[in-house]
Structure formats: C-alpha cells, structure tokens
Amino acid sequence: MDIQEIIAFIALGIALAFLIKKFFFKKRKSDKNCGSGDDCGCN
C-alpha cells in the first residue's frame, strides 16, 4: 500500500465516521437552544 492509498483510506474513514455521527448519533438539542447554533439538524 503506497502513501496515496493510505491517505485515501484515512479520508474514507473520516467520511464514514462523519456520516455515522451525523445520522446515527445525532446530539439531541433542547427546544430552547435550537436556532442559536448554525446546525439544527437540517441537511
């Protein structure tokens, strides 16, 4: 495995971790705080 392949697979790992976190481990936000940040779960 060359360096390009290693970096590409690290990118894959980061992408997968991000997607899993986004869709399966979404942090619950209370009604009060929603809207005060830039991410309300939309998109």
Added chain:
Amino acid sequence: MTNQNINVALIGNPNTGKTSVFNQLTGLNQQVGNYPGITVEKKIGFCKLPNNVKANILDLPGTYSLNASSIDENVVIELLLNKNDKLYPNVALVVTDVENLKRNLLLFTQIKDLEIPTILVINMADRMKFKGITLDIPYLEEHLKTKIALISSRKGFGIDELKKLIVSYKTISSEPCLNASSIDPEYFDTLRKTFPNQLLYKLWLVITQDVNFLNLDRNEIRSSFTKSHSDLKRLQQKETIKRYQFINDVLKEGLKIDTTIAKDFRSKLDRVLTHKVWGYVIFFLILFVIFQSIFEWSKIPMDFIDGTFATLSTLAAEELPAGVLTNLISQGIIPGIGGILIFIPQIAFLFMFISILEESGYMSRVVFLMDKIMRKFGLSGKSVVPLISGTACAIPAIMATRNIENWKERLITILVTPFTTCSARLPVYAIIIALVIPDNRVFGFLNMQGMTLMLLYLLGFGMAIFSAYILNKILKIKGKTYFVVEMPNYKLPLFKNVGINVIEKTKAFIFGAGKIILAISIVLWFLASYGPGEKFNNAETIVTEKTKNNPLPEAEFENAVASQKLENSYIGLMGKAIEPAISPLGYDWKIGIAIISSFAAREVFVGTLATIYSVGGSDNEVTIKNKMAAEINPVTGEKIFNFASGISLLLFYAFALQCASTLAVTKKETNSWKWPAGQLIFMSGFAYVVALIAYQILK
C-alpha cells in the same frame, strides 16, 4: 463570556422591524440556524458598543404580549422569568413601530413591570413626516420611566444613539409602569405575603402562563392561590384594560397625529393586492416572474461553475502524481463539491426573492389572501408561512408551525409541509429540467424550463393542499382557531437585510449539505472504484477477450474497461440489485444508486451521479450535465435521461420524502414515531406510483 459582555434582548411585536434592528446592531456577526424568512426561534448576534463594551444580542420571537398563546411566545416568557438563564438580559430593547405605538406599548409595559432595565426603541421614525406624527420624547420618557431611542433601522439612523443607551443601561429606571396589585388588591396582597422575596408581576405570570419559575413549581403556587380558569381570564382582561388606560393617558400628550398630512398609499395598494380576484392574479404573476428569473439569471454563473470544476478535475488528474489519492480527488471529491456549488446561483436568487417579498410587507398580504382558501382545506392562514418557508427547507418550516395554536391545524401543516419544494429539490430539478426540457421560448419570452420549474413548485404546493384536505377529513381532532395577522407597512426592501438573508441561507445550505455531500462522494468513489470477484479485478482481461476479434482504439478500450469495472464494483452490484424495482420507472442502476444515496438528503442525488459518471464515464464529456446527457442505455440504445424518464424522476422527487432530517423533526414536533412513519410510507409510495404511471404513459 467575559465580565464585559452584556446580554441584550430584542423583544417586540411581529413586524416592528426587530430583525432589521438586530441586523443593524450585529451585521454579519450572527449565529443563526438555517431558518428561512421569519424569526421563529432564538438568534444571537454580537455587537461592539462604545467604551469597549461587548454585547450578546438576542433576537427573540415576535410576540404581542406576555400572555402566551403559542410555543414561540413561551420562549420569551421563559427567558424573562429565569434569572439563571445564561442569556437572561441585562437590558431589554422593546422595538415598536411608530405607526402602531399604542398596541406595541402593551408589551413594553409588561416587560417594564418585570423590573428589567428596558429601552423603548421607536422604529420606522423616517415615516413620521409622511404620516404627520410628532412625538414628545422627554414627556414619553418621563411617564414611561424609560429611555427612548428614535431610530430607523431601514435608513440606519439612531443606531449609534441606541448603542450609547445600551451601554448606560444601569442608569435606566427599573420602576414598573403598572402597580400589579391594582388588578386585584386582595388577591395580590396575599400573594405578596406568601412569597415576600418574589416580584409580584412575575408571580402573576407564573400563575397565568404555562411556565415554571425558579424553584417554585407553578402548580405549588396555583394550589395555594386557587382561582378558576374563568376568574384568571377575567383578571387578565382587567390587567389589559388597565394597561391600555395607562398607555392612552401617556399617548394623549406624547403623541400627535395630523391626519391631513398623512398620505394613504397603503390602503389603496392593499385593496388591489388583497382583492378576491386581482390579489391571486398578482400573486401568481409574481411567482411566475420569480421562477423565470431564477432560470434565466442563473445560466451564466452556473455554466461558469460547472466548467471551472470540470477544468479543476482534469487539471488534478493531469498534474498530480498518478495514484489512488489523485483519482479520489479528481473523480470523487472535485465532482462531488462541484455538484453542490453549481446550484449556488439558483439558491441565492430564490432566497433573494423570498426575502424581498418578506421585507416589502407583501408576504403578510399573501398570508391574509390565502387564509380563506386554506381554511377550506383544514389549514390556517398561518400555515402559509411554513409552506412558503418550506421552499427553503422543511425542517425550520415544520418548526415554524409552533405559532399555530390549533393542534389539528398544526399537525396537518407539519405532515404536508414536506411536499413543498425545498431548496434541496432545486438541484435535482435544475439538472433534470436542463436535460429533458428544451430551452425554447413560447411567445418569444416564456422560457419552457422556467415554466416547468414553476409548475413543479405549484405541484408541490397543490399536493400539500390536497393532502391537507384528506387529512382534515380523516383526523378527528377538535379545537377552536383564531387568525390574527399583522399587516405591516409597505417598504422598499433594504439591500443590507436581503443581502444578509441570502448570505446566511446560502451559507447554511452549502456548509450543511456540502459536508454530507463531500463525505458521501468519498464513500461512493470507493464503492465505485473497488469491487469483489474476478469480473472487477480482471476487467482488462475480460474486455480484451471480448474485443480480440475487433480491437478497439485505445480511448474506447479504456472506457470499456472503466464501464466493466463500474458495473462490477460494490456500488454497481448494489445498483443492479435494486434495478428490477426501478426499471419500470425508466431508471437504470446508476440512477438507483443516486436515489438510495439521496435518501438522507435529496441534494446528494446530483453529486452521486457526478461521482459515478466521473469514475466510469467518457473523458470527452467533462461537465456533469454533458456526462448525464451522453449516458446511453446499453439495452435499448436510447438516452437514459430522456423526456419520459426525466419527467418520471421529476415527479418522484416532487413527492418522495427523501430527507432523514425531516423525519427526525416531525418526530420531535409530534412526539411520536407514528406520524413520521406514516409520512414516509405515504410520500414514498405515492411518489413511486406517480413516477411509474408517468413513465409508462410517456415512454
């Protein structure tokens, strides 16, 4: 937060220009959710004030009084009653409209009675001379026991003076306007004796509103001071009357209106814009112009972005050292990012128009106009706001239903709002329309592509209304409903406000959706570039074997190998597995992959196709659109994206609930999985059937 940071709460009736004041104070220094149009939740901004004072400016939802009738209004009360809240204001700015001062002052007197230092901000002062209004500021300041900032958030004057007043908030009297005991002396006297350390008006709000207060439970106070619901209502009415008596007395001397000077342009315009026939004709024409413009104006910047990313992709492939990472960048990451950035112009123009309609005061007329129609379908005039907000994103739109008091109307609005064409559908529509609808003009000026886009928006809206009608018949929930809508003055939209709105919404779309699309593009590239078994690993040998009697030129041979690999890659096998279910709709396995990957978020559809075609496509066609246009069905020899399959796809995306976040927010707002599950099954099933019928008729 440092010791020098102060909390400033912006409070006011709807349509007093509160958000304009917020923008003037904070500029782009805001933390806002990706909410379209109106304020439905908290928004926080930061502002540097004189004497090195820094302020957190909190833009609270518009409310008419502290007698809350919706969840939105509860937010205001809960904050003002909770000193432990980290955003509890050091000073409150009550924003009022100079033309509606009497009504706006009701809220001011209530907040003043909470003994929070309060500044009265009289907005839209630039209109005073046109309306013949004069104010005796020293008199008003003395009798309202406050400091007054006379400003025009639209023209930007008075803002510096307002900032100075905020800095000196400690000098503002916190003396109440109304003696709460006068509402019912005996009752309030007992209250005071039982809770000697609590502010009387706060206790009164805890009793009458649905909120908790510090360590005192509402029920505990209520049980000690039993009053029937009707008695409490009677006392609330008495309170309101007393407040208006006070306001009338103050304004009698402090406010003069010379009606002979007033120019009543507003009522003439209202008669036309809310007319039972012309009102709808004008609204339809405005929508028509908007959708024509979105397509016409976006062409050049979209082509530029598309071309730039195609060039970048080629450059990356040629200039970077050959290898897996280079392929990932040139075939996965760059086309994936390009697939979302290309739609910036259309999204920005859409938000610009929505923002102009809201800023000008026209949107409130639309709400009023539509109320009559909405009622017939089981919705309220207030449902128009979520339905129009839904053109940006269903999530904030569903949350915006919180100001609909009637539960049945609210539930129906929540369930049907996802039919409205959101901005995530726009990229899908834009690319498919560009592929299958000719760029012709009817009568020399009507762009067919723009017309199609408008029809899709109307279709979404029509389906929402139709579903509401059905739900209204099915759901057996009873409740009374009242409709109150503010008719703000007509105003020329402010470039700054429109600009901030467009930037915020576009930014939220790109950074919200962009991260997901980038991540999915990377995963898809791997799934498309790796595969199990001999058919993938020995693609070159298989193609050589197949073509040994008729050898292909080098470029065609490479394309044949790429296609062989893609078809037998992990993603290819997944697509092939679902192909039997989607081929009756006119889709091939590549479109199937795009539909699966876009379940989480619709806008991923275009990025997915861009990635798939970049991995297995021809090098001659570099832009996403050209790659899709060149795609041929190997079985029929016809174009994959033809008129029948294109219309089928447009209809599928018009009705399908391809958005995981919408399901989550519906669950949150209805507090049950029953409603989002029903929403998903109905919308997906309906989309499939309609797409199937459309393809079978048109093919």
